[in-house]
Amino acid sequence: MEKKSALDINNLKLIFHHISDLVFLIRVVDLQHYEIEAINEGYLGNYQTTKEDISGKRIEEFLGVDQGIKAIRRFQEAIIRRETLQFEEAYTFPEQGYRMFDITLVPIIEGNTVANLIGTAKDITEKRINEEQLVQSEKLSVVGQLAAGIAHELKNPLTSLKGFLKLIDFENKNPDIERYIKVMDTEFTRIEQIIEEFLVLAKPNKINFCHHRIDDIIEEVIELLNAQANMESIVLTTEYPDTLPQVYCESNQLKQVFINIIKNAIEASDDGGNITISINTSGEHIQVSIRDHGEGISKEDINKLGSPFYTTKKHGTGLGLAICKRIIEKHKGQLVIDSSIGHGTEITVILPINFT
Ligand SMILES: Nc1ncnc2c1ncn2[C@@H]1O[C@H](COP(=O)(O)OP(=O)(O)OP(=O)(O)O)[C@@H](O)[C@H]1O
Ligand SMILES: [Mg+2]
Structure with a gap:
């Protein structure tokens, strides 16, 4: 008995529709016009639509005019260069809002023309957010190290300045100078506060x-x-x-x-x-x-x-x-x-x- 091919049409359909990334086949009508020929169901839930709604639709009908034009520029680039194109691009959808994708476009060359484009789009929005958070926490840890150093360097001279100010205050009888001393004392306290704030960033004190x-x-x-x-x-x-x-x-x-x-x-x-x-x-x-x-x-x-x-x-x-x-x-x-x-x-x- 003939062995059943592992990649028969049903298996292919199964794979196609259950891939969690967006996979799509675009029919190239001409350099300005593109129709969606097939799109996998795995990602379709994101678009509040069904496969039947999408098939045969022009790309602008699916993505809106501005985003459609953005996509068409990429299609044109893949067709003219006749090579696989990989890029990151953001699209906005009514339900999902802003999403960032890692997109690959493969032109399918038949004879002398590109009749179709196969695309995959991986949603990398969360990955990007996590990377940004990492950068942010790295920034904070640099601030922490800086804080520890600055606090260490500033606390000692500040203590002696405050000490001498107290001494001047004690000896002083002139009301004008008294005013200056008050201002200086307030400013010293502010400097101390800033150092304390730095220290909280560097390491939370007693937990x-x-x-x-x-x-x-x-x-x-x-x-x-x-x-x-x-x-x-x-x-x-x-x-x-x-x-x-x-x-x-x-x-x-x-x-x-x-x-x-x-x-x-x-x-x-x-x-x-x-x-x-x-x-x-x-x-x-x-x-x-x-x-x-x-x-x-x-x-x-x-x-x-x-x-x-x-x-x-x-x-x-x-x-x-x-x-x-x-x-x-x-x-x-x-x-x-x-x-x-x-x-x-x-x-x-x-x-x-x-x-x-
Ligand atoms: N309730 C608020 N209304 C309007 N703007 C705000 C409010 N809270 C924060 N901001 C904005 O966020 C900025 C950062 O706030 P943050 O508390 O981190 O620093 P800051 O208040 O400027 O300085 P400080 O270190 O003295 O707190 C502020 O400068 C202000 O522009
Ligand atoms: Mg504040």
């Missing part, structure tokens, strides 16, 4: 994870920041449910997170503004949202937030949110930023209640 109530932590933070808020007539309002679970966390670090976020909200708000701090639980997570009605952040700038040294403030160091991100990562949580220009900003910290 002591325990069960705490988030509302207690928030109350302490509000107590700390109320003076600053009051000076600008900004009201800090809280909204908590009656019962809240305890969260396994490093309370000093979480305090630092909420201080940085609420400070940003105060700095973004106009005099007389209102900032709402609300806590909600959902399933295994607790969410703390800080909402302000300040200037807001544009879509482009949201992506820059949390990069060390990114700041739009004259006296900002741009470390506030970078520190928050790092601490929240250590708690296996997430930082979600929702903002639009003119409408204000909502920053949500999502923490697992019982992470170990």
Whole structure:
């Protein structure tokens, strides 16, 4: 009996339709016109459509005019060069939004013409995001090393400067000089704060994870920041449910997170503004949202937030949110930023209640 070929038509169909990458066959009508002849089902779910809808469709009907033209340029390049083309390109779909693909296009040459193109497109969006996160964490570790060095170098001279300033203050009787001493003291304290912020980035000091109530932590933070808020007539309002679970966390670090976020909200708000701090639980997570009605952040700038040294403030160091991100990562949580220009900003910290 004749042995059945391993690659009979059914097997080929099975392979074709179950490959998770996008595989497609394009019919070249002429250099300007291309039709989709076949496309595998493995990826079809992404397009809210069925194979029948797509077959015979022009590429612009499938991808939209602008993206269709972008694809046609690539098809033309493969045809003219008569060689396999490999490139990375982003496309946007109604359901999936922005996706980045690694695409290979193979021109099928019959006689003297290219009658078809076979394409494969691998979705590499997540891979790219992960790579970017890696770059980001490498940046942070460089900042960490830098911080340790700078803190070490600066702390000693700063201590002697502060000591001598105290001595001058003690001996001084002149009220003018008294004013200068006050300014110098404030500035020294600011330098010390910056060094401390650097140190949190370099290595979180004493880590002591325990069960705490988030509302207690928030109350302490509000107590700390109320003076600053009051000076600008900004009201800090809280909204908590009656019962809240305890969260396994490093309370000093979480305090630092909420201080940085609420400070940003105060700095973004106009005099007389209102900032709402609300806590909600959902399933295994607790969410703390800080909402302000300040200037807001544009879509482009949201992506820059949390990069060390990114700041739009004259006296900002741009470390506030970078520190928050790092601490929240250590708690296996997430930082979600929702903002639009003119409408204000909502920053949500999502923490697992019982992470170990
Ligand atoms: N609630 C907010 N509303 C508007 N813009 C904000 C808000 N929070 C953060 N930003 C923007 O993000 C930038 C980075 O914030 P981040 O806290 O990291 O640094 P910073 O506040 O500038 O400096 P600092 O190190 O003193 O905190 C800010 O400069 C600001 O442009
Ligand atoms: Mg800040």
